Amino acid sequence: MKTYKPGEYWEQRLSQDFDLSGVGHKGLSLDYNIQLYNRRLEVLKSRLSQAKIDISQSRVLEIGCGNGFYTQFFTQHQVREYVGIDITSVSIDNLQQQFPDHRFVCADISELDVSHLEGKFDIVFAADVMFHIVDDEKFKAVIRNVACVLRSGGLLIISDILPQETTQTALHVRLRSKSEYSRLFQENGLTIRYIEPIFVIAHPSPTYGHHLLWNVITIFWKSLLRVKFKRWLIVDSMICRLLLWLDRKFLCPKYGQKTPNSKYIFAYKQ
Template sequence: MTRIDEKAFWERRLAADWTESGVGYHALGRQFNAWVYRVRREVFLREASSLALGATSRVLDVGSGTGVYVRCWKQLGIGDVVGSDLTDAAVERLRERHPDVKFVRADVSRAQDELPAASFDAVSCMDVLFHITDDDRYLAAVQNLARVLRPGGYAVLSENFLHRGPEYTEHQVNRTMPWIVSALEDAGLRVERRVPMLYLMNAQVDAPPIWRKLWGGALRAATLTPPTGWLAGAALFPIERRLVIRADESPTTEMMICRRT
């Protein structure tokens, strides 16, 4: 597969669309993605609130995008939140929107002076790792997530943990659960739990091929216009909220919490 310039791709995308659709499932539009992020926030707040963190904790958010999870950490009462993003487009806007938060431009797949070792009690990396299309850079990113954590610190991440073979595309790679877990363990991150972050409101990457195509087509048809996208999101939202609580795993993005050994 041809190597792409990921930074250039995300600079263009976020400069043009610094909204939920810019950081989410772009083809489904902003109105639908706004409902999706309501579910994502609920899952994140529920799971992160159970961690031993508080006003004296220091947390790093990797791939901050529009600042969704920065705001979640602040809502949970974290005293010191640092955000980072690959792009200047995101960092500049985040600094304007959140003047009380430090933001740095950093590539998590490369060691950065801006992200010193053993300096955070937790790190979040949401919907970032599967956009690293090179396996070696992915492994380096996981190592860096572990590197910035203090012993016993938490890594909170989202991924598509496939039970089938990996899937490589131009801007996203869906990897297998054993491969991802092995990468985490090699970095010194012990998996504590994994929960659904979404169920129906996203691409069904780990479902049978026929269902993937049928449901993907239905979502795209339902979100062709902003009004229908809003209605589709509103209709699915209460169902999705129940599914992410009751299901043990999902056919799409899941959230995993690990701890630095």
């Protein structure tokens, strides 16, 4: 029986593809993944702007810095300090060369003693990371450590799916419900302030939902991935553009809060 070993799994993936296909969806083309990450950034910037959150001069800790997509974002916004943590040496080695002014640490955040960093950071950021922590005790440890290193009033930004019920959809994917997040946040002095939808249909739905629409979307994506449409570049590009347009204009504003797909969660430390 296969077991999920996060360090080995991600070391192999990023060693093979140190780009957005390495950290993104393996069933999609590199170009499609790039467009999805641009959408993630678009939504992040929009919410930060709407909430009047100025991240410049902030001390930022990123958990799971991967190939450095968000490292570049924080660098462009001239944050005062940036620390990136990842469980893979390939990530840390590459990013330390690309961003010599930042600090990178190869470690499992759930196993770190962070008592000496209590209240150090203004922002902790973890994009598409938390659902890869499938062990519940490690997940709880990460939340505790995040709460410890955030200053009072500090901001936690994560992206996750938030299905109605916690479920495991793959060996390396465990999706926690909003109620589970809320409970763990409350236990650690964190309060959810905003939930901002990123995708409804443009990204493959990772799980069936409690609504006919979500189940139709899931079946739609399973069929698309089965035919490996990324082989046909024109089709790939057309599908990507159409689905992102639908998400921006119609689906995210109307259905985004309830759909079992990616959302940003903004939580503050009390």
